[in-house]
Amino acid sequence: MASFNLTSSDPSAFTLMGIPGLEAVHILISIPFCMFYIIGLLGNFTVLFVVGKEQTLHKPMYLLLCMPALTDISTSTSVVPKALCIFWFNLKGITVGCCLSQMFFLHAASVMHSAILVTMAFDRYVAICNPLRYATILTNARIAKLGLVGLVRAVLFILPVPLLLIRQPFCANRIIPHTHCDHMAVAKMSCGDITANRIYSLITTLVVIGFDLMLIALSYSLIIRAVLRISSKKAHQKALNTCTAHICVMLTYYTPGLFSNLTYWFGQGIAPHVHIILADLYLLIPPMLNPIIYGVKTKEFRDKVGIYTCKM
Helix, strand or coil, X not given: CCCCCCCCCCCCCEEECCCCCCHHHHHHHHHHHHHHHHHHHHHHHHHHHXXXXXXXHCCHHHHHHHHHHHHHHHHHHCCHHHHHHXXXXXXXXXXXXXXXXXXXXXXXXXXXXXXXXXXXXXXXXXXXXXXXXXXXXXXXXXXXXXXHHHHHHHHHHHCHHHHHHXXXXXXXXXXXXXXXXXHHHHHCCECCCCHHHHHHHHHHHHHHHHHHHHHHHHHHHHHHHHHHCCCCHHHHHHHHHCCHHHHHHHHHHHHXXXXXXXXXXXXXXXCHHHHHHHHHHHHHHHXXXXXXXXXXXXXXXXXXXXXXXXXX
């Protein structure tokens, strides 16, 4: 594929390098990038389409499936198209406004996704611990309100990130060694003091992820306590099976995310291209796997997908 080698002529713009050290294999790397992205889009749009079309799926549980589908689409779409332009056409230039916008939407979608996982844990807690009151506690309107709260929280937490960067003086060398505008990768190009950026990034990660994981752990400790009180082993298995999809989605989201963050903060000896690949996989793997997990673990949704597939 021809390399156009086009970069922005604007001296105030940034240059995204892709994956430094692996430029020779950018085309090969683009193949799984593109494949994961397309599978993720097809899967998440299928979730939105089937739940939207089927009146029987207009329930809190399935509305909760639509929320991560939207955040997954937002997360991958904010990064992958630009990364593919770098890999395929060597289009590395990006304006400051586009860079900060990409950063904001990427991190806000990530914080929003974490809030949705907390809401899903609460949903499972009510379904198992208070099944008779489930329909009155978790209505569609209440789910929508919880989603709105998660969105507002994401905006409030992430909005200071680009605002802190706007105030920074950037050096003449505006090259970002990454496939996308990661907060700290951009901050490191500053000629000024980025201590505030580092502290805010670490505090946001610890507060958001730590607080959300604490609420999820609390929900599941109450679920496990309620399940252990049930005498029937069959009832044990049935109750826990309702949580398997949520547990799998949490593992696909938090595990690579925490691993990526830990290698960034404490893995100074790890090669830069490994950091970048881990960060990209964190943005690609969960959006691809989540719809598959829902389809395998949620029978009613799986049946509806099968019906639409047969019609097509």
